[in-house]
Amino acid sequence: MRVRILTAILLLTALTGAAYADARSEAKEQVEFGIAVAQKGLWKEALYRWERATQIDPTYAAAFNDLAIGYEHEGMLEKAGAAYERALKLEPNNPMVRQNFELFKEIHDRTNQSQTP
């Protein structure tokens, strides 16, 4: 009985790990494609790819970081802020995400400040 339970747990762990690895590699493909098209100026396509990546792997901080940059470029500042926050929640110590977020906040704060009479 014990052996069966142990086998089941091991099998489950292995399957989950494999599924996780699959999701991450699929999401990574989307992220890389998004980066390639963003570098060519195709931001709408990039945005679509990064959105897909975050749906495939919602624990992938880089995908949220890139998605936030895409939103920023398209002027969707609220969505950009939320995506940066999500990226930082997943990887609080990633200095690149932090730097991007700080630069974003400078623009966002300036906009809000000038909107206040």
Place this chain on the structure above:
Amino acid sequence: MTGRISLRLLSVGLFLGAAGCASFYEIPIETPIAAKLDVSAFQRVFIAGFLAGGTEDVDGNVETVRLLRSQLRLKSNLKVVDADALPLLEVAANTGAEGQAAGPSAVETKEPPHPSSLKNEKDLEPYEHIFADADYWKKIGEEYQNPLIVTGTVVFTPHSQSGMVQREQEVIDALGRRRVEPVREYMERKGFILAEKFIFIDGRTGAQIPGGETFREERLYNQNDNTPALSSYFELMDDIIPRFLSTLSTQRVRGSRVLIK
């Protein structure tokens, strides 16, 4: 500020060094900042003129009209109406406080006050009723094909201030090493204050559009600098113009971000 950015860049560099093969790409981005006013109903903008006060050295009305028009031509999609700046002080002086324009029956016209006698925003208040005169603005609107009308007040006044000022001074110590030390000293400085209020009027109805803007900037110079009033005016306008433009048109802020794999 520069120190903070340097620290950030240093920490990013260290992280990348530690990560070794981490993949990242710096990419330039342009963030569009939407205009604060919805001007989609207008194809034209008319910088009509301003109630101006302050120093005689700069004609706040004419200079502001000229500068705003040239900036809007460069940085906005609206067609800029080219016409003489309205002498608003004169118009306001001949218009009743209740907003009724003096009709042809008015026998004599009042002399407008000299701008130098209007030293601050308070001095202009008796003339500000002109902004609420919807009939007057509607007529102006009809004349220029229903544009968005920009008007307001401009007060450009000399200003001086004395007190303790901190500045950095280079010193050489006993060992011949140079270093910079903060020094506090008493200084008399003079400069200018520019206070501007922008009012937006719908040329179709003559009514004010909510969302006017008020700006106040000052520059002080060393007393020996002798900075001309006009160049100080342009310096101050350099700070105000981007904020004014962001009210009327979408602005793009350039920067760069790091994409990560």
